[in-house]
Amino acid sequence: MRKLLKSKGLKMTSQRELIFRVFFEQSGHISVDELYDEIRKLDASIGYSTVWRNLKLICKIGLAQEVNIGNGVTRYDRTTQIAHGHLFCTKCKKLVEFNVDKIVSLLVDVAGEKNFLPESFKIEIHGLCDDCRADNRNYSINEKIPAESPILKSAQENKVQE
Amino acid sequence: MRKLLKSKGLKMTSQRELIFRVFFEQSGHISVDELYDEIRKLDASIGYSTVWRNLKLICKIGLAQEVNIGNGVTRYDRTTQIAHGHLFCTKCKKLVEFNVDKIVSLLVDVAGEKNFLPESFKIEIHGLCDDCRADNRNYSINEKIPAESPILKSAQENKVQE
DNA sequence: TTGAAAATGATATTTGTTTTCATTTAGTTA
DNA sequence: TAACTAAATGAAAACAAATATCATTTTCAA
Numbered sequence: 095m096r097k098l099l100k101s102k103g104l105k106m107t108s109q110r111e112l113i114f115r116v117f118f119e120q121s122g123h124i125s126v127d128e129l130y131d132e133i134r135k136l137d138a139s140i141g142y143s144t145v146w147r148n149l150k151l152i153c154k155i156g157l158a159q160e161v162n163i164g165n166g167v168t169r170y171d172r173t174t175q176i177a178h179g180h181l182f183c184t185k186c187k188k189l190v191e192f193n194v195d196k197i198v199s200l201l202v203d204v205a206g207e208k209n210f211l212p213e214s215f216k217i218e219i220h221g222l223c224d225d226c227r228a229d230n231r232n233y234s235i236n237e238k239i240p241a242e243s244p245i246l247k248s249a250q251e252n253k254v255q256e
Numbered sequence: 257m258r259k260l261l262k263s264k265g266l267k268m269t270s271q272r273e274l275i276f277r278v279f280f281e282q283s284g285h286i287s288v289d290e291l292y293d294e295i296r297k298l299d300a301s302i303g304y305s306t307v308w309r310n311l312k313l314i315c316k317i318g319l320a321q322e323v324n325i326g327n328g329v330t331r332y333d334r335t336t337q338i339a340h341g342h343l344f345c346t347k348c349k350k351l352v353e354f355n356v357d358k359i360v361s362l363l364v365d366v367a368g369e370k371n372f373l374p375e376s377f378k379i380e381i382h383g384l385c386d387d388c389r390a391d392n393r394n395y396s397i398n399e400k401i402p403a404e405s406p407i408l409k410s411a412q413e414n415k416v417q418e
Numbered sequence: 419t420t421g422a423a424a425a426t427g428a429t430a431t432t433t434g435t436t437t438t439c440a441t442t443t444a445g446t447t448a
Numbered sequence: 449t450a451a452c453t454a455a456a457t458g459a460a461a462a463c464a465a466a467t468a469t470c471a472t473t474t475t476c477a478a
Binding site: 265266267269271272301302303304305306309310328 | 423424425426427428429434435
């Protein structure tokens with residue numbers, strides 16, 4: 095680790111060490127705020143920007159990737175040997191991973207065709223988990239009804255063929 | 257259209273009509289700001305929030321989807337018959353579409369296995385287009401070097417197998 | 419035509435991200 | 449080891465996009 099950093103002209107500090115350690119112990123998909131909270135429990139003197147910057151750094155050196163689920167907060171997903179996709183319940187926000195080996199190889203082909211050098215893939219299924227079906231209400235434009243309550247019926251009519 | 261709206265208790269207004277029309281004439285992947293600019297050219301009295309709200313509305317009724325490329329701005333992608341994925345150049349921001357029929361059918365299976373009701377799919381390849389390769393500089397943590405210049409070498413080492 | 423529900427526009431608020439800057443620290447190198 | 453330079457830190461400020469508020473206007477069904 096230290097060696098990897100050094101090779102890039104980066105330094106190891108006690109803060110960085112802690113941040114890296116906690117991040118990599120974490121299961122995955124952590125946000126800056128969440129990691130910051132964790133870190134704070136261990137060392138309350140560490141600043142938010144330090145956590146943020148190190149998370150960004152981890153991405154830059156290729157050990158994690160930003161995952162943007164589209165609800166405003168960026169999550170940081172540790173780069174694992176096993177590529178995976180995300181199933182995301184738009185209602186309860188549940189996040190489930192799934193294997194994407196087959197898909198990735200298709201995508202690599204696509205990238206090749208288009209002369210792209212792929213760096214990362216994002217494969218997401220947004221939908222409703224088992225528990226969260228059936229909310230067919232209508233909403234006026236002023237109503238505050240967040241993503242949690244998609245208007246399913248009409249959405250389906252206009253969706254990708256299944 | 258009017259009928260679709262009515263069935264949801266929504267009303268048609270002149271502003272809405274214009275916004276819908278311009279949006280659907282558009283090729284795709286427009287942001288709120290961009291659409292707002294377009295609209296302004298035609299009717300300078302229309303407010304930003306109106307454009308924003310109607311774009312959201314279009315999504316709610318299933319005629320478009322938010323696409324979050326992860327660079328801060330949400331884009332609105334018209335729901336077409338043909339599902340498609342996005343190739344995104346992290347350097348020049350170029351956005352290219354590709355066909356995902358095969359992939360979608362795999363994803364539908366996955367969703368089934370996990371008991372998800374899929375609403376939409378997001379399939380992205382982030383990488384560098386032909387023109388934008390080769391930037392292997394090192395960066396310190398304080399340096400402002402945005403996503404445009406990923407550290408390729410080490411990133412690759414830790415990436416999905418190709 | 420009128421009343422209730424919905425939409426609008428201007429503005430304010432919120433929230434997450436990113437920058438700034440003065441200070442401290444790590445890690446060479448003499 | 450001392451000293452130097454580049455990098456890292458923390459606090460606070462700045463930024464940008466998304467979303468909410470609210471008074472006013474408009475639609476549309478009765």
